[in-house]
Amino acid sequence: MILTEKPSNIYTSSLRGNKRLSVLVLAILSFIVLSFFTFSKSPLSLRGPSCGRTIRTLSEAVALSSSTTSRTHQNGGQAKFINLNDLEATANAKHEQEHVLILTPLKNAEVYLARYFELIDRLTYPKHLITVAFLVSDTTDQTVSILKQKADEFLNRQELEHRYHEIAIYEKDFNFQLPEEKRHTFELQPLRRSFMARSRNYLLTAALREYHSWVLWLDVDVVDYSDSILEDLQSVDVDVVVPNCLLKTEDGSFWGYDKNNWQETDQSIEMQKSLDPDYVLLEGYYEFLTNRYLMVDMPTHLGKLEKVPLDGVGATFTLVKAQVHREGANFPPYVFQHQVETEGFAKMAKAMGFGVYGLPGYIIHHIKNS
Template sequence: MMLLSEKATNLYTSSLRGNRRLIVFIVAIISFITLSFFTLSKASFSLGGGGGCGRTIRSLNEAVAFSSSTGSSNSNGFFSIHRSGSSAGQAKFINLNDLEATANAKEEQQHVLILTPVKNAEAYLERYFELVDRLSYPKDLITMAFLVSDTTDNTVQILKDKADEFLNRPNPSERYHEIAIYEKDFNFQLPEDKRHTFELQPLRRSFMARSRNYLLTAALREYHSWVLWLDVDVVEYPETIVEDLQSVDVDVVVPNCLLQTEDGSFWAYDKNNWQETERSIELQKDLDPDYVLLEGYYEFLTNRYLMVDMPTHLGRFKKVPLDGVGATFTLVKAQVHREGANFPPYVFQHQVETEGFAKMAKAMGFGVYGLPGYLIYHIRNS
């Protein structure tokens, strides 16, 4: 009888210990599930964009994404993840199918990026900013970006001062979307009186191409629909020129850039805007593939039809197809650059830099046009 009682007691004790282990195991599982639920809930909240992230909204697309807390792509194709804490950041998805460059760019609030490479440009900057600032295109849709190279004057400081002025005006409608100043030296020095000599042009233009490509890749943002290449020493153009060129609705378009003269006489400046002719094409058949053709030099006549020699009385918006362009004032749909057309620093179809860009764009199937009757003016360089 005593043995049976002890056996029952031992069995009860063993069962109790087993139940305790089972209870502990069950409690552990419940705790794990509860912790996982709260962790996933927090992640879902972050995925939806809830909670403060302490970021500064710097663009229209970011503002749209920040205001949407759906946790999925919205009508703008923008999806964002916000993480709280000291390592806050944002991953984003942008549907570039919705990014367009159209003839009604101003009404459709399309962003324009103005790109200007500069070197020792302090003498030209006052007029440059005066002209840009009087443009009728909305300032909050304009970004300006500069690449300063091998400069020894006060160009950088002037750019900084102007940027501070233009970005901090009391009236918000007079502030520009963004102004960026980049500096990249190529250690290429050329005396001013030698910058247009025939023999040095291929080398000079190659470095200019590198400068443009640096500026383009540094400044182009996902919300830019148009890219405007603008020389710092262009001294006169209409205030409506951006909308005017956009209204032509082609991939690449240039006005006719003349030399500013005291008596208002007609003198060509930008001779890099041209059409191939039967004679120029025939001439190229016998050229070495690495030979660079240059316009406006008596040392080697190309037999091309320059836009500065075309009729100007047919109206400002009479467009003509071109095979080469300069970049005194060149408006490009941003898609052209995004798809890979840039400024070759190497010989491409006997051209480099801007003319090489036109050749490349045409080889990719884009349209390149000029407006012989739309006149702008460039200062006479030394």
């Protein structure tokens, strides 16, 4: 019989140690290769989950690798826990680092985009706390390509403090075509506003995230407002607030633009009692006078932040605490208390107990559309 000597414990331990070392080295090499390819990738698609953000740090690369790996495990993963009780919208939002979501629905807007982005970029609110999202509908011009170009610029600046948190571009066609010269025709307003409401609701549900404290509805053709307007409006500390939007004129004369900001009066309330429930009321049209008190007709000398309660609002520049939308106040495409879209939103918010206010002395300007 041939006897074979059993290997010593020292030899066995050495083999095991070498195996561990080999596995460790392979793991490190795999991570380095993964990081190399991750950092060398071109910016992600603007339509993807990251909305065009480039991976810029090692921690981001590790996070991407970890999230990708976790998705591949059929039996793995952890629950996502978010305490919405901690989410607030305060009068001191800038100091509290509260996120703002700017929402703008668009259609054939290429001529307005340069000024739009110029004004947004002048805002003194921290860029890393700002998300901008667009919904482009039924567009035939270069709106989408311009948006992609500007998004790439704003998201990949060298200075971190000048980079925006996120920019998202959504596209949803409603196959609604209306000649520009008929855009403000009285008879077509209920139908046009109904499609606008659908557009806003699509954009809101697509873009609102759990970390957003504020939602700003901003028209693409607003051409003048203060750099500190976000902080100013936030300091009023109400659920919904709008500045007074006037028409931009060459001589600086006072011409009201956004007539959807208004208060009900005794006469307007009495008049509505005899209306068909499906009748949509519109402001600024001689065809049907509502007898409401428009904010563009209110005194403007009492101070920029002097607020008045409103019953209807437009959306040229409307700041909303995100909680208002989260609890269900959106833009009705149907008739709600004789209103649709933005004015219907104000009526809905008030019916839910939220406060809606305007600032007659805080002036912004809208371009004169063709």
